[in-house]
Amino acid sequence: MPLRSDWSDSQCPLARGLEVLGDPWSLLVLREVFFGKARFEDIKASTGIADSVLSKRLSALTAHDLLARRPYDDESGRTRHEYVLTPKGEGTLPVLNAMIHFAEQHLGAPSESAHMQIIHSSCGRRTTSADRCDACHEELTADTTTWVSFARAEGPVQLAGSQ
Known part of the structure; x- marks a missing residue:
């Protein structure tokens, strides 16, 4: 069932x-x-x-x-x-960004390496918005967004967009 x-x-x-x-x-x-x-x-x-x-x-x-x-x-x-x-699929980016922001703001991290940041690569600023940059207000897309996951050794990652 x-x-x-x-x-x-x-x-x-x-x-x-x-x-x-x-x-x-x-x-x-x-x-x-x-x-x-x-x-x-x-x-x-x-x-x-x-x-x-x-x-x-x-x-x-x-x-x-x-x-x-x-x-x-x-x-x-x-x-x-x-x-x-x-x-x-690229249209799901704001959903994933919102989940990241929710967890960072409201859920405790088990370690310092369990954090992520969302960076608007066009202006280089960290953002706490799921769909637009806090600083310059441009739309966040895979082409203009970098995720920084402290748990990943490779450092900041420019997101893959639709092909």
Whole structure:
């Protein structure tokens, strides 16, 4: 028996959004793709997600046109697929930014390395808004946003946009 109803035809936009983005693994997969992790094994390694769960989430995100599959040949010459954001997928950036801001403002971090900052790369300023820069008021897009995750060794990361 399903745990909830299908909300895809709901009159409530929040319920319809939850139908697509309401699963925590889906948001973490999107986070990794924004961070530039496009391949199954890279997403798996960054999240610790089980193969079967990751396969289902990638299929769902692709079915909802948030991600697109793009073929590539691995080292052995075998054709595999990587996942890139679509314009619709890039439209989830304010949702992820809002979640980051909520957690930073209202939820305690287990360590100093468990913090993230959102930087508007066009003006170089940190922002606490999900969709517009606090300083210059320009729209935040993947092309103009950098995430700084203190837990990631690579430092500030320019986000991957739609391909």
